[in-house]
Amino acid sequence: MTERVAIVAVGQTKYHPNRADASEEELAYEAVKQALEATGLALYDFDAAVSCSQDFWDGRTISNMNIQHVVGAHLSDEDKVCEDGINAVYAGMARILSGHHKLVIVVAHTKESQAEKSLIENAAFDPALLRQLGLDFVSAAAMQARRYMYKYGITPEQCAKVVVKNRGNAKKNPLAQAALDITVEDVLSSRVLSSPIRLLDAKPVSDGACAMILTTEERAKKLTKKPVWILGASNCYETHYLGDRDLAECEALVKAAQKAYSMAGIRNPVKEIDVAEISEEYSYQELMWMEGLGFCGKGEAGKLIDSGVTRMGGKLPVNPSGGVISGNPICVAGIARVAEAVLQLRGEAGDHQVKNARVALAHGITGACGQHHGVMILGSR
Amino acid sequence: MPNRLAIVGIGQTYHTSKRPDVNYAEMVREAVTAALADAQISIKDIEATFMANMETFEAIYLPDHEMAAEAGFYGKPGLKVGTGGTSGASAVAEGFYFVASGLFDVALVIGCEKQDCGDTTAAISAAATPMWGKGATTGAIGEFAKQALSYMKTSGAKEEHAAMVRLKADRNACRNPYAHLKLGLKNLEEVLKSPYLVWPLRLLDFCPQSCGACALVFASEKRAKKISKKPVWVADIETVHQEVFRAGVFGDPTGKETYAQNVACERLYKRNGITNPRKSIDMAEIYEPSNWEEMNLYEHFHFCGKNEGWKLIEKGITEIEGDFPVNPSGGVLATNPIGATPTIRVAEAALQVRGDAGEHQVTKDVKAAMATALGGPNWTVITLLKRSL
């Protein structure tokens, strides 16, 4: 890359189980306003906007019509990415690296409370074969968890430790939706959603929005004292039919991570990354994704969480914000991970700050069993 | 300096009203296979895939995931975009930005729609905001009717002119093996016999609902020259959206609002030093949802003066043999798989620049071509293609 792209401001709404008081537009605007106020910019300053939302969740075809006004899209360039928000940041980055745009605003929003999750997720599956099985993402994830635990001997206790860690971390994050003081026992005795996934193993329904402003190196230094640089980014698709892949492996994540690492010049993730924000919609996913990201060998994530390396104060804290499992809506989850990484690198993460964070990793997933992964490496220098 | 990029492979399916013989993934695969064959590369050479589709039309949440393996996404980076009628061109824009950024050297752009799977009319109506839509929505047909009435009143165009547009589209479509509607209309009388659906609109004034896919292979300059002897350079792209309520599908009928088409083409022309579009550009593939709108768009894109769009069609200027051919492929009036239509406009314009459009190749030499896309509410994406930069 001949030029670097910087994130100069982020905005997140406090994630909430039901924001009945706000329309999608107003919710997105709350996040946009925070980013604008931090930089003193106005919506008419932007060259382009990249939005991220899902028509099925908004209940409206062309769901970016909902937020047109609050991203300043009138007589301007806007595009809607239909994957997780981390990919919208990637698209914003491409726009700036291409030289065609210099100042881009990225906004993702979803109000999960307003829609029927299972029915929407069921519609993601192939209508001829899989949809009729009544699958949704929880039951698909349950199959993946079962397979993963069977292949590598990961225990339910190890999965539960992810929940205890993350929901506990959420206590220190004022924007987190559902911080909880719980034990492994609490997780293992919560009711079963789809075996082996229990209620506390799964992320709750959430409403929220996240916005960020991306710009060129030159502009960044004028807009903020602490720009955060995107050092590497990539994403990757997996196959659709659950039987076509070994659900215990996440090849797509391995590929996306390898590409992002090579762009950022990272050879040893655990050594060179100071903090990681991973999208774990279900507890077992944090373990699997850590393996895919190369934090440990295949099947060893159980040992990794047991070792304490990934807790606050450990060598590589994972999800100090509380992660997706503490409440982040679809589309927003990945971009929120980027926002949290930015806060960490700017030293603005308050009580959940990881000390001396200089390089951060953010990760987002879309689809059943993580069919699509996006990885981004960010740095403060 | 942004990287320069070109289209090195073009593929589309034979568009038709129903494709019960293939599933969605298989249909897209046909277009992808054709594009790869045209570029003479394999799927292994593709580094990223960008797809466009309006998922509510087929009622599939995450359609790019569903066809990941068949359409060539598997194991590669990529993403899906959706911006309504302009989705196909938004995917072209993503391909453009990602290749121009240097992140990828070879990318695949796909636009697709399989309208026999779902209820398109309902899905389009669902674009209205649920908390305001009822009174304002008249369905697409109402929008078409309002626009036609406005145009007739302000420009003096007659029904015969609209019929001429349909005749041109049909004649051209009959020369395009991929087009959907090939009616073989012989004269104006045949068109004017078509029943009125809503005055002044006849059945033949509308675009069809098609199933089809279109794929393009983009390559950065250094790869483009190795892959193709006739790369078509994507010189520029401009996306302009509009606030959603007053815009209507064709712009505001009260005439008070700015047309996104004007803003988009003026910006594009200025950036590329174009002061006389008819001189600097040789032909255009525009997104015309109805024949009345085609005449209006000629004016918006400054192919002629205000209220003169109907004169271009009357004088045959926009015919294949004409001075400024528009939609030699038959346009949207002949083929409309919504998610693919904008991509098809770019593909057809690129074929013309390459001289590979076969029977519907325009008579004049095409050094520069323009492809446009339209989505409700009056959003527009314009792409400029050139034979050499």
Added chain:
Amino acid sequence: MAKKKMKETPEKTPKQEPEYIRIKFNQPRRYDWSTGKYLGHFYAEAKENKKILGNRCPKCKEIWLPPTPVCPKCKVDMGWDWKELPQTGKVFQYTYLVFPLWDPHYGERWANPYASAIIELDNGFYYRHFLEEQDKEKLKEGMRVRAVWKEDYNERGQGPGDILYFKEIGKE
């Protein structure tokens, strides 16, 4: 598309074209949309006071309806400045729809035929709504119309739907 039953006489010569099995999915999905603060204010005033309110941009002074938190043109925060719109105007443009449409959001069949119009309210604002006139011969541009509300308080609360239609003045 119902599931096709097997033909009664399988010994007939097979058709040239394949018969496709068609399976129809009907998946109604429930949504709970929120109007939010801005649209909610319009809804409240319509229900309580039978008023049409738009909000005004502090910079360009244009009135926007449906109300919006950010002025689409100026792209500035709209604040909380509301203006009541007149309830009479003239028909700027109309369309008469004959074939039936149904509301894809609520599944209701709209009555057909019906006339829908852009009405230029007396202050110059263009408002889109139904017209009462069912006879298309009687519709004409420029005719003066007035908003007719649902009189029953309990039936209101549908936002713009609280106005049944615009009726020609002089025909009450």
